[in-house]
Amino acid sequence: MLGECGMLERDRRGLRKYAVTLCKEMVVDELFIQSLQTDDILTDSMAESILAEPTSHKRIWRLLSLLPKRGPRAFSSFCSALRDTEQQHLCALLSEYVDSPLPLPTQEGIVPTKRARTQESMEMCLDADSPITSSVLPCTPDFYLEHCQQSYSMVSSPRGLALVISNVSFDPCAAPDLDSRKGGEVDEEVLRKVFTELDYIVTVRRDLTAQGMRECIEQFGRQQQHQTVSSCVVCLLSHGVEGAIYGTDGQLLELDWVFEAFDNAHCPLLQNKPKMFFIQACRGEEMDCGVEQPDGPERTQSPGCEQRDAGREGEGDGDTRQMEERGRLRVKLPQRSDMICGFASLKGTAAMRNTKRGSWFIQEVNSALRFRARDTHLSDILVQVNTNTHHISQS
Incomplete structure (x- = not known):
């Protein structure tokens, strides 16, 4: 499939995916530009405008902004220019896109005509509230150049x-009061897709006991690849109470232990790197709005699809945390520096989930990341998610 200006869409994605890496490592000199001129990819005026840029970053970004408009041969000629100028390591990054007959399966800008029925029905359920098929909007070159010195370094590929x-089904014997979290499987797929598009390697684990979650988190934190990537993301979806979430066996895993597992003392591989947490679970029993169906031991008889991710009443209330909160945003300093956490609910309240479309919080996080990650700080994104979720609850 051709892009709007003639370049194959998969090739355009290749340039977007590795744009920051190319900006950091590529050398665009006269020899490189001449190679593209020889292939009739760049005109003389284009070549002059690129070489006239005062810095290497600006030369690279101008070139990358022009290439998608130069036809279906531009990408292969660009790769040839990399080889001709002894930049084979960058060509290797892009090689997976060269002569590929189909779009990469992890990209969502082009949706294959054939797909599993379960995936198709899942996306149709989400269409009303979540732009699941909309690709993540890329950062513009000008914005990157303006803010790169004040932001975390996010130049690795993968990003992290x-x-x-995700705990969806609970042991009816060990946890009789914890109902199945219908819609939780939708959240899994939404998170897997959006973070894959953001260039993360995503691991999804389903239905773990409290001890199983602990072991999974410990193993994840020890992965040596953390040393070479720029960031880390942890998403926990389950029933919960203030300060803890439930395993499928009805036992609680303390969130404070989770944060501790990734602090500077316990996870040195991630020191000075952003660590992002998203918690879809209740933090109490209070409802901050009218809802149709509570997901707890005492259920109202209602035909709606909305549920809450609360657990047993009263458990965990004595486990207080002296942490500053603003909406769903939590930042811990200094021992737990470079951490940010988005919660699905305020302290003491329930988190709402639609049994067909997934949780309100994850829907809004997905939408916000796709459209605003390109130019908005994550803390501001979470504030907007908080506002949007509140509006949903009032509708």
């Missing part, structure tokens, strides 16, 4: 490792 733990 992401762990999604």
Whole structure:
């Protein structure tokens, strides 16, 4: 499939995916530009405008902004220019896109005509509230150049490792009061897709006991690849109470232990790197709005699809945390520096989940990341997610 200006869409994605790496490592000199001129990819005026840029970063970004408009041969000629100028390591990064007959399966800008029925029905359920098929919007060159010195370095590819733990089904004997979290499987797929598009390696684990979650998190934190990537993401989806989430066996895993597992003392591989946490679970029993169906031991008889991710009443209330909160945003300093956490609910309240479309919080996080990650700080994104979720609850 051709892009709007003639370049194959998969090739355009290749340039977007590795744009930051190319900006950091590529050398665009006269020899490189001449190679593209020889292939009739760049005109003389284009070549002059690129070489006239005052810095290497600006030369690279101008070139990358022009290439998608130069036809279906531009990408292969660009790779040839990399080889001709002894930049084979960058060509290797892009090689997976060269002569590929189909779009890469992890990219969502082009949706294959054939797909598993379960995936198709899942996306149709989400269409009303979540732009699941919309690709993540890329950062513009000008914005990157303006803010790169004040932001975390996010130049690795992959950007980082992401762990999604989702408890959907609970042991009816060990946890009789914890109902199945219908819609939780939708959240898994939404998170897997959006973080894959953001260039993370995503691991999804389903239905773990409290001890199983602990072991999974410990193993994830020890992965040596953390040393070479720029960031880390952890998503926990389950029933919960203030300060803890439930395993499938009805036992609680303390969130404070989770944060501790990734602090500077316990996870040195991630020191000075952003660590992002997203918690879809209740933090109490209070409802901050009218809802149709509570997901706890005492259920109202209602035909709606909305549920909450609360657990047994009263458990965990005595486990207080002296941490500053603003909406769903939590930042811990200094021992737990470079951490940010988005919660699905305020302290003491329930988190809402649609049994067909997934949780309100994850829907809003997905939408916000796709459209605003390109130019908005994550803390501001979470504030907007908080506002949007509140509006949903009032509708």
